[in-house]
Amino acid sequence: MKPSPEFSLIQQYFHALTTRREDVIVGIGDDCAVLNNPQDTYTAVSIDTLVQDIHFFADVDPYRLGIKALAVNLSDLAAMGAQPAWFTLALTLPEINDDWLKQFSAGLAYIAKNHQIQLVGGDTTRGPLTITIQVHGHVAKHNILQRNAAESADLICVTGCLGDAAAGLQFRLGQLETGLLTDTDIEYLLQRLEMPTPRNQIGQQLIGKAHAAIDVSDGLLADLNHILNASDKGAKLDVSALPFSAALKKLPTEMATQLALTGGDDYELCFTATVDNVARLKHQFSDMIHVIGEITEDEGMYYQNAHGEWQAFSAIKAGYDHFA
Amino acid sequence: MKPSPEFSLIQQYFHALTTRREDVIVGIGDDCAVLNNPQDTYTAVSIDTLVQDIHFFADVDPYRLGIKALAVNLSDLAAMGAQPAWFTLALTLPEINDDWLKQFSAGLAYIAKNHQIQLVGGDTTRGPLTITIQVHGHVAKHNILQRNAAESADLICVTGCLGDAAAGLQFRLGQLETGLLTDTDIEYLLQRLEMPTPRNQIGQQLIGKAHAAIDVSDGLLADLNHILNASDKGAKLDVSALPFSAALKKLPTEMATQLALTGGDDYELCFTATVDNVARLKHQFSDMIHVIGEITEDEGMYYQNAHGEWQAFSAIKAGYDHFA
Structure with missing residues (x-):
């Protein structure tokens, strides 16, 4: 009946995802991640949850699921024209399945590397399989793509x-x-x-x-x-x-x-x-x-x-x- | 079998939480929230999940649960000395229970107002009750409280x-x-x-x-x-x-x-x-x-x-x- 403030599971399986960008001042392992935003940019953030049996089948390939979990969030950054930078992962698992975690994290690492986005924090909890990812991207000020700007004859x-x-x-x-x-x-x-x-x-x-x-x-x-x-x-x-x-x-x-x-x-x-x-x-x-x-x-x-x-x-x- | 990209539930119940800070360029309702970071600060972020029957009892007062869900995240910002600014909410619900949502959002609104922190984005999905919140705070550069700085005789x-x-x-x-x-x-x-x-x-x-x-x-x-x-x-x-x-x-x-x-x-x-x-x-x-x-x-x-x-x-x- 207590949260898991530490991230040992994530560190064990997702370590390859956690070290790269120079703009990460403090990564996984403290109470917060500390991030350095580039000048003259806004931060674009989006959070999405995938729930087993609602958003994916229980028998889906975990490597593919790792890709999809980040892809759906990257897609939100794409729609704002934002450059991917960092993400966090809140992973609720029914059990610690070594094989599943290895494959899931490998899929996640694959797409993260492709998009130069770094895992900076997270939480692992026990419960029904649920994957929540929040992405952070940068977008130059006054250059945001929004939904409300369509013009006639476009x-x-x-x-x-x-x-x-x-x-x-x-x-x-x-x-x-x-x-x-x-x-x-x-x-x-x-x-x-x-x-x-x-x-x-x-x-x-x-x-x-x-x-x-x-x-x-x-x-x-x-x-x-x-x-x-x-x-x-x-x-x-x-x-x-x-x-x-x-x-x-x-x-x-x-x-x-x-x-x-x-x-x-x-x-x-x-x-x-x-x-x-x-x-x-x-x-x-x-x-x-x-x-x-x-x-x-x-x-x-x-x-x-x-x-x-x-x-x-x-x-x-x-x-x-x-x-x- | 598709995510909920929109946030109508959150907008309906959590609207009071979504309008206040001038540094929110785009709030709820687009693909991403767009946020303006103050100069000379780092961003501190932390994400935590509360799962029913693991982190709280099914019959807990939803008003109190709303407070706790944000409080445990605010506590991570406190431990870094960061000033709270924004949060996102990924809420997985087994059903749409009007009474529960009203009370939960009222608790969340109470603590959010106390800490001057604004809801800027989220996702609602159907599934076992799970609450994931990510908080964002600001901390002056070179002034981060970390775990690794204890000195002898402190x-x-x-x-x-x-x-x-x-x-x-x-x-x-x-x-x-x-x-x-x-x-x-x-x-x-x-x-x-x-x-x-x-x-x-x-x-x-x-x-x-x-x-x-x-x-x-x-x-x-x-x-x-x-x-x-x-x-x-x-x-x-x-x-x-x-x-x-x-x-x-x-x-x-x-x-x-x-x-x-x-x-x-x-x-x-x-x-x-x-x-x-x-x-x-x-x-x-x-x-x-x-x-x-x-x-x-x-x-x-x-x-x-x-x-x-x-x-x-x-x-x-x-x-x-x-x-x-």
């Missing part, structure tokens, strides 16, 4: 492909018709679900070029709706321009479209920018940037139906008010 | 009283002989367990006066041992000088002593300082500062037995390596 863009993670989830739930997919396709979809790729490099390059940005975690319609609500704008979407992976293209188009619009868990970026700036970004990141629509002054989200008429999305999955 | 001091929380826990477990205690005594002990008082005001005043500091969460011996190990020093304790509350004084001295030495959950500060600086601090905080021993060059922790001989503590409860 193009709406997304990075990467949409719907893969949702297809992977349907496969894991035994709900995906796999007749048209190869084993390689299925492994690809599972990887997109279990090891998403946060778009931090692109996110940082959006600063000064994009007006509004968000990461796609709840599903494109729900997340784009956040931008529209915060900016008091509307959108016309070109559903035929949604970017599908080779695997998703093998599914019926209607199913792939539904997955891409409402599936969630993609951790791609959705942003709005002027035509000129989109051209610059497409030049820089070539086939990673896809234009899928346009911001309108009038509120509401519309698409063109088979008859060429603009029609409101009738059932936007309101992921932004859910509790999961 | 006096060892603690704030407040020790052992009360442990006695409260024993009462809750039905293991406390209450014959000598009044209802008021028992309510006092429960309050010390369920609503500890972080010593942030004293902690900030230790800067420049104390050498080493830690908060007493695992029990005095375990936590003092952290200072000794980090500083390569030893200690002689005057067990008769341990500060007991009026309630604890009614228990057999041997039991009170054991509770004070090993009980934990007190969230008082333990620090070391020169004789002169202890005199200054005692002048400033009068009866809140108690001298309980002295730092020695030789390692090990000793006390004087009934025959006046110095004897090593035979069984220091090694809370610092536990997993709970």
Whole structure:
């Protein structure tokens, strides 16, 4: 009936994650971590929890889970254009499973190294498997990407492909018709679900070029709706321009479209920018940037139906008010 | 099977906690909070998790739980001498219980207001009741209180009283002989367990006066041992000088002593300082500062037995390596 103020477990398994950056004045092992912020920057922070059986399956590969736990948080930094710096880990475990901890920490170390982000503190407690990570990043003052800055006639863009993670989830739930997919396709979809790729490099390059940005975690319609609500704008979407992976293209188009619009868990970026700036970004990141629509002054989200008429999305999955 | 990127629950119940400080550039409602650090300071951060049935009883008063969840984190800032600024809340709930959330958030709001600390972000997820809070504080550069700076001949001091929380826990477990205690005594002990008082005001005043500091969460011996190990020093304790509350004084001295030495959950500060600086601090905080021993060059922790001989503590409860 007492907290675990020390971090011996984390130190034992996560030591490789804890030593690198010069801006960490005091790392793990004291009451607080002490961190040196660069001048003329703000600190961007985000905290996310993954709970077993809610956010991941109990039998998920712990190496992949380590990657995902940090990836979903890095994705929030990407959506603000912030440069990753430090993270903390609050890990609740039902038991000390040496093999699980080794794999989980190896996955975490892999993605942390890729993003030059250092573990600076944490807490380990006993209980149902729950992983809470808080990330800290730096962003130059007056250069923040927010949700509320979309402007009329902005193009709406997304990075990467949409719907893969949702297809992977349907496969894991035994709900995906796999007749048209190869084993390689299925492994690809599972990887997109279990090891998403946060778009931090692109996110940082959006600063000064994009007006509004968000990461796609709840599903494109729900997340784009956040931008529209915060900016008091509307959108016309070109559903035929949604970017599908080779695997998703093998599914019926209607199913792939539904997955891409409402599936969630993609951790791609959705942003709005002027035509000129989109051209610059497409030049820089070539086939990673896809234009899928346009911001309108009038509120509401519309698409063109088979008859060429603009029609409101009738059932936007309101992921932004859910509790999961 | 998707995270909750939005914070509608938190916004609904915790709104009063979210608006105040001018250094919060972007608060709750975007992908990240964006925070403005004061110049010439470091950021001190600490994260702690409370899990139901491990760290608190399922039937604990949710108002008190709200206070405790932030108090244990504020206590870590106190031990570094850092000034509280911001916190994030990752709340995993089995269900949305309106009454519970109102009381929990009211307790949290009460202690947050007292310490001028603002909620800037969070995540709500469904699952077994788990509360993770990360606090952020500011500390002037080159003025950090750490564990590794104890010096020989420093006096060892603690704030407040020790052992009360442990006695409260024993009462809750039905293991406390209450014959000598009044209802008021028992309510006092429960309050010390369920609503500890972080010593942030004293902690900030230790800067420049104390050498080493830690908060007493695992029990005095375990936590003092952290200072000794980090500083390569030893200690002689005057067990008769341990500060007991009026309630604890009614228990057999041997039991009170054991509770004070090993009980934990007190969230008082333990620090070391020169004789002169202890005199200054005692002048400033009068009866809140108690001298309980002295730092020695030789390692090990000793006390004087009934025959006046110095004897090593035979069984220091090694809370610092536990997993709970």
